[in-house]
Amino acid sequence: MKIGYLLLLTACLSGCFPARLYLKNKPNFPVDVFYENQRPERPFEPIRDLEVSEETPVRAGQLVNKRLLKRGNDMQEKELLLARLTLQAKKLGANALVGVKYTYYTSATDNGYSMRGLAVRYRNEEPSGN
Template identity: 65%
Template sequence: MKKLAVIALLLSLTGCFQPMVYLRNKLGYPVDVFYDTQRPERPFDPLQDLEVKGEVPLAARQSGNRRMLERGNDMQQKELMLARLTLQAKKLGADALVSVRYTYYTSMTDNGYVMSGLAVRYKEEHSQ
C-alpha cells in the first residue's frame, strides 16, 4: 500500500518540475533567440555580429581556503547578458539573434564572460 501511495505522489508531481535549461528563449526578449545548435525556420539576412563581454568579481561562495569551489556566472547574470545582447540587436532593426554562444573563464579574482550572436532580419515572405 505504501508503494502505491509513493507512486501516486510521484506521478502527481510529474508536471511540477522543469529540467534546467542553459538559457530559455523567453517571450520577454525584444527579438527571437536561437542558440548555436538552433536555426529559425524563416529565411533571414545577416545584419551584424554582436558581443557582450566583461568581468565580475568572484562571489564569496565561489572560493574558500584558497581553493576554487564554483566556476562561472549564475543564471541571473547570464539572463542579463542575453537581455543586453537582444537590446543591441533590436536597436539595429534585427528580428532575431542566431548562433548565440556563451563562454566564460574564471581567474583567482574574477569571472569573465563572452556572449555573442549574429543579429538578423527576417526576409519578407511573398505570397503567390
C-alpha cells in the first residue's frame, strides 16, 4: 500500500508540476542589470538615463469574450525589452544598468510599455567596447 501511494505521489509530482526552465536559464546581457530594489556592490559613475518604450494595439489573444483579460508583456517580451536597453547601455560604454524599472498600461485599444534604467560605468575600469 505504501509503495503504491509513493508511486502515485511521484507520478503526480513529476506530471502535475511542469519544470520551469525559464528560471534555470538566466539571460546573458552585455552589461550587468540591477532592478529598482538592487544596487551593485561596486562603486559606479552615472552615464545617462535610458528608456525604451512603445505602444502596440491590443492583440486578439488578450481578449476573451470581448473582455481584456491579459495585460502587459510576457517574460519573453520583457527580456527582449531589457536586451534593447542593455545594448543601448553597452554602446555608451556602460558596465551596468541600475534602477531598471518596467511599467505598462493597457487601454481599450492599446498596450503601452516603458523600461528605463541608469547606464553606469564602474569606477576604476575601462569602458566596455562596442
